[in-house]
Every structure is written in C-alpha cells, then in structure tokens.
Amino acid sequence: MAAGVGPGEQPPPLPPPALKSRCAQGSRGAQPLDSWKEERTRSEEDNELHLPSLAAAYTTILRALGEDPERQGLLKTPWRAATAMQFFTKGYQETITDVLNDAIFDEDHDEMVIVKDIDTFSLCEHHLVPFVGKVHIGYLPNKRVLGLSKLARIVEIYSRRLQVQERLTKQIAVAITEALQPAGVGVVIEATHMCMVMRGVQKMNSKTVTSTMLGVFREDPKTREEFLTLIRS
Numbered sequence: 001m002a003a004g005v006g007p008g009e010q011p012p013p014l015p016p017p018a019l020k021s022r023c024a025q026g027s028r029g030a031q032p033l034d035s036w037k038e039e040r041t042r043s044e045e046d047n048e049l050h051l052p053s054l055a056a057a058y059t060t061i062l063r064a065l066g067e068d069p070e071r072q073g074l075l076k077t078p079w080r081a082a083t084a085m086q087f088f089t090k091g092y093q094e095t096i097t098d099v100l101n102d103a104i105f106d107e108d109h110d111e112m113v114i115v116k117d118i119d120t121f122s123l124c125e126h127h128l129v130p131f132v133g134k135v136h137i138g139y140l141p142n143k144r145v146l147g148l149s150k151l152a153r154i155v156e157i158y159s160r161r162l163q164v165q166e167r168l169t170k171q172i173a174v175a176i177t178e179a180l181q182p183a184g185v186g187v188v189i190e191a192t193h194m195c196m197v198m199r200g201v202q203k204m205n206s207k208t209v210t211s212t213m214l215g216v217f218r219e220d221p222k223t224r225e226e227f228l229t230l231i232r233s
Contacts, residue, residue, distance in 0.1 A: 042092040054082040088123055091160030096175050099157070103147035104180065112223075114138040115151045116231045124195050125162035133191025133207070136231040139176055140183040140216055140223065146176070165191055165210050173212040184215030186227045 058078035062069045069078065116136040124131055135155045139146075158171045173187040188211045196206055216223045 040093055040095050042089075044093065047086050047093075051079075051082055051086070054085065055079045058082055087160075088121075089161055091157045094157045094160075096154060096157060096179060099150055099153045100146070100179050103150045105145050105147070106143060107141065107145045108143065109141050109145055110143075110183075112138055112140055112226065112230070113145065113148075114227065114230055115148055118152050118155050120155055120159045120168075120189065120191065122159040122161070122163045122165075122168060122191075124193060125164060127195040127199070128162070129194040129198065131163075131165060131191045131193040131195070131208075133189060135172065136186075136188045136190075137172065137176070138186045138217070138227040138231070139180065140185075142181055142183050144180050144182075146180055151176070165189055165193075165208055169210040170212045173214050177214050182215065184213070184217040184219075184223060186214075186217040186224065187212045188228070188231060 055078040058081045059069045062074060062077065067074060069075070114137065116134070118135040118137065119132075120135050121130060121132050123129070137151050137155075154172055154175055158168055158175070169187050169189050173185045176182070176185045176187075188209065190207055190209050192207055196203055213224055217227060218224070
C-alpha cells in the first residue's frame with residue numbers, strides 16, 4: 001500500500017513523463033554544440049505541434065503584465081510573438097552539415113581567408129532580449145576551402161539560438177575547424193547587448209568583444225596579429 005493512502009482509497013496517478021522533442025531523443029550524454037555533425041533539436045513538425053502552447057504562454061504573460069489580451073491591439077499578439085520566437089531560434093532546426101556538405105572544395109591555397117562584418121542577431125539566454133553586432137572570421141586553409149557565403153550561414157545557425165556571446169564565438173570557430181581541418185581559425189565578435197542597454201546598468205554605447213583563436217591563430221603571434229590588423233582595416 002502506498003504511503004498516505006487509506007484502506008479502499010486509490011493511490012494518486014503518477015505524473016506523466018517529461019516530453020522530449022523527437023529530434024532530441026538519443027542525444028543524452030553528448031556534449032552540446034561541440035561538433036559540426038550534431039543532431040538538430042527541433043523540427044518543422046515540432047514548431048506546428050508547440051505553436052498553440054507557445055501562444056498560450058504569451059497570453060499568460062500579457063495578463064501577468066496587467067494587460068488585456070482581448071483588446072483589439074493584442075488579439076493576435078500571442079500568435080505573432082510565438083511565430084516570431086520560433087523564427088528567432090530557428091537555428092535549432094538546422095545543422096552545419098545541412099549547409100556545408102556541398103560547399104567544401106579542394107584548393108591549393110594556403111593564404112589567409114577572411115570574411116568580416118557579418119551581421120549577427122541573437123537572443124541572450126539570461127533575459128531573452130537581443131544582442132546584435134558583427135562577426136569577423138578568418139582561417140588558414142589546409143588544401144581545402146569553404147564557399148564564402150557558408151561562413152555567414154554558420155554564423156546564422158548558431159546565432160539563431162538562445163546564446164551567450166562567449167559560447168557563440170567558440171561554436172563558430174570549432175565548427176569551421178572540425179569541418180575543414182584548416183591550419184588555424186580566428187573568430188571575433190563585437191556586439192551590443194540590450195540587457196545592458198535597456199535594463200540593468202543602461203550603458204547605451206557599451207560593446208562586448210569576444211574572440212576564439214585556434215591552431216596557428218593561437219600559437220603564432222604574427223598570424224594572430226595579421227588577422228586582427230586586417231579585420232580592423
């Protein structure tokens with residue numbers, strides 16, 4: 001007999017198991033986001049399935065803020081906000097292999113390749129407010145090069161997730177390293193965080209700069225300095 005249950009009484013039902021995305025099942029124990037061959041954790045089917053509950057959550061938020069979700073200007077806001085949030089985090093639906101498989105080329109080029117001033121928009125995972133800025137990427141090829149637009153796509157995939165800037169910087173560098181096996185990779189991000197501008201210390205002109213240097217970019221000061229000089233020019 002279950003503890004606290006009297007004679008003739010039925011024990012309370014067990015709580016249902018926690019729901020998991022179909023795409024996330026089987027990933028227990030994996031290091032999150034440390035490999036360019038990671039599994040996607042959300043699908044289009046997941047979006048359709050969870051959109052009503054996400055919109056309902058926004059309705060609850062509006063009421064908790066003292067607003068009336070039934071007034072004309074807010075009638076469709078929960079649905080709009082839910083679809084917008086799914087778009088802001090669409091990186092969970094994509095993997096690096098989706099964009100890189102047909103864009104890695106054998107090429108006898110051993111000079112630095114740089115793509116700078118890539119726009120990035122992401123959501124701070126601590127406050128769910130945006131941080132926006134620029135990403136600068138450089139790598140030293142090792143007989144293989146990547147289609148230039150794919151560097152921007154890598155940035156897009158990782159930035160369209162709940163993030164901290166430090167992790168985003170490293171994820172981009174590690175993905176390029178694992179996909180290309182270059183001699184080295186350097187990534188620098190400069191961003192303005194709305195959690196510092198709109199709330200908290202409210203410092204309008206502050207910027208956060210993070211960098212990740214791998215391979216010769218980390219080991220050779222001259223290579224690193226060349227990269228940093230070129231992205232500033």
